[in-house]
Amino acid sequence: MAREMRGSSLLESILTCLKDPSTDVRMKALLFFRTMMGQLKRKEASPIALLLVEKLPALFGDESSQVQELSLRLFEDTLKAAVRRDKAEMKDATRRVALSLFLHMNAESRSMAEASGKGLLICAKFLGWRKLKRVIKKKRTWLIGETLLKQERSRVEDYLYFSLPYLWDSQTSVRLEAIRFMGTAAQHLGRNPSQRTMEVVWDALKRCDDDLDASVRSLAGQTLRILQTVRELERSRRSFRGLCFSC
Template identity: 45%
Template structure:
């Protein structure tokens, strides 16, 4: 109970509108991870792993980097654990893979590097050599295709995340969302999943009205008023 209460208190700090408070909470978690015993670590993993991805898009670069590197550290913490612990972590990290992918070519180098390191650690845990090779090359298009092939069930989650990412202020994140949706549209064409296909097509059509392309896709930016 003591650990749960402590973790709950720190998690509340992650919701604080002050970026300094969120940074402090993440730093505490970083420091705790190396000292928690098995039971306390299991509680921390249960409470935190699936709560981290939204912070990858935080307005604070430091919060982005710390949350991504904390996920990597938590994945590393189970690599020498028992099989049940590793299998549980494998289930949890699938939801984080697409958010990490979207930051792989982040304009802030430290965030991009943290994302690559976290993806490589996840690939190691998943024993997915194909994913690992593509992450090492930062081949975002093929990574997206692979994730869609290997976990089709999460397509609705991926789609919802893409929709949110289309409104991101960073061009690199918007561009990655467009690319991922483009891969998904091609995979869904000719299938029975017409509902998700229509959703993506509508979103891309709206994006075409709201954005303008300058000198190639890497300079995708909001249309000036």
């Protein structure tokens, strides 16, 4: 039956049950997927794992502790289920999830913040991020964003784009963390950052001028001033190097 359901509309219907207002329905959907993943061969489970990986984190802060616990366990099983042909796609999805979980470690709900930390640790293990694992285990939350960026310096631009939607998150604490992260990430772009990326970051932070929360507006303004200083310093370095070469 599990094999017959792969790719069916019924499977999509059960995926939507993960968002159902009823705790009982969400729990049954999670149990269904856990049973299904256990019954299928890995190559059959892999495509379903790709469907689940970005949907499960929404349940990590669920009001039900049972739903939280089961969604975390299923999430870990899901990451392990990807076969070689789907590994790259699964890693890309996990990077997006990792950033989301990091930002939600600052959620107003303590339950959501703690569960996000557990989920981020699962992501770090799957991606082989040893330094990040150590930082999470030692609960050095102030180092997590910086460590995440240092894990994959070549993907800093990706993380900047991943963080953009969180500037409009419903929670002030998440919006503030997204701004801090974007400011840090922009400074990790190297000496020749993409002009397009910097424009996107600049415009996104400028839009925070309309935020209802004064602390968000203030932090966005401070971050813009820091980025402006960085840009001016880089222009000065280039001008100085140009003068040296012309001498």
